[in-house]
Amino acid sequence: MRDNLARQPIDTFAVQEVGTVVAALGRSLRVRAGSGEYEARRAVSCLVEPELGDRVLLALHDEGCHVLAVLEREGREGGAPVRLTADGPIEVSAPAGHLTLAAEHGVRIVSPGETAIASGKVRVAATEASLAVGAMTYVGEQLAAQVDRVKTVAREVESVAERLVQRLERAYRFVAESEQVRANYVEVSATTAVSIKAKTTIVSGGELAKIDGGQIHVG
Template identity: 25%
Template structure:
């Protein structure tokens, strides 16, 4: 037998680095779809009745809507004792909807905008953090209530027609304070005290100092005129 005849013979050996072809056929795990009704809820366990079958089931991660009693659901039977709720098909009118995500959740739209439209929107959380380069709030009426409220920033500007503040105690500190009023500027109180470390000046076209019982001026030097 020469070399050419040897090359024509079928070879049963595999070359290095190549796996031998498998004769075993891969088979996926079988599952059966069904439609059932939620008859009981116990935490994250649900009882599903579908035809003559009644068994416990769990909500699949992709089923964001929390099932409730009376819902018609689509389920996947993986084993006789393993049912997975994949979707809520029908719910009685008037029943509230709850979207439940167990664990940390992130909504990422990339560079696209995200809009939430609702007749009423409420947030209930232990902590709320908003990080943004620019924030705008447009409202006909806004109410902010809290035990402690802080505003921290390099520049703060308030523009409006009327400003009313009611406090039991007000403490103000600033390195420089300038105030201008085009109309009347009035301060009234049971006891009003003005102190200046160096100079206290009052200037006006007409200056009146009225004391119902006494007017007293003290100083090492007093000049009039």
């Protein structure tokens, strides 16, 4: 370990100047300072991406020069946003605290790849929310929802469940064409009355068909 550190070059000194970015040459920048023009690289600590016309802090040393920071940018009020960039992945860590992202007009997360959120607990609070997803998969052990009104519009709905229980004050079903119920045992129980109306009514039993009541009216 000590041998590796000993073989690394040691910069003895650096001179700092203030200059203006006059050209962008790929990953390098052309900076005009009081002592001349230099081809500089952006320092790792300089996360603000320099643009043409920016006044920057330039460090001149034995191995070349680096742009340390962007000092001023003309026409920033109401213009394009300040862009933070890095040559590789960026990781923001707060091991002993929490991380807060705050903005007056909104926060956006944009990525052409995968966006993953892993947390012990996730809370979302908003006055209004909208979700547009091409395909969605939910896997969980329990789902509880409390809402005042739910409206669903779908071309096709399929539900598979081992047990389904519904407790309703009133239920209305409007079926335009046909409805089929296939079960091993069907029971319909009403406290007051059951009414079945149709142009044609067919009741058939393979072994037994029984009608029982205090009064039976036919016709």
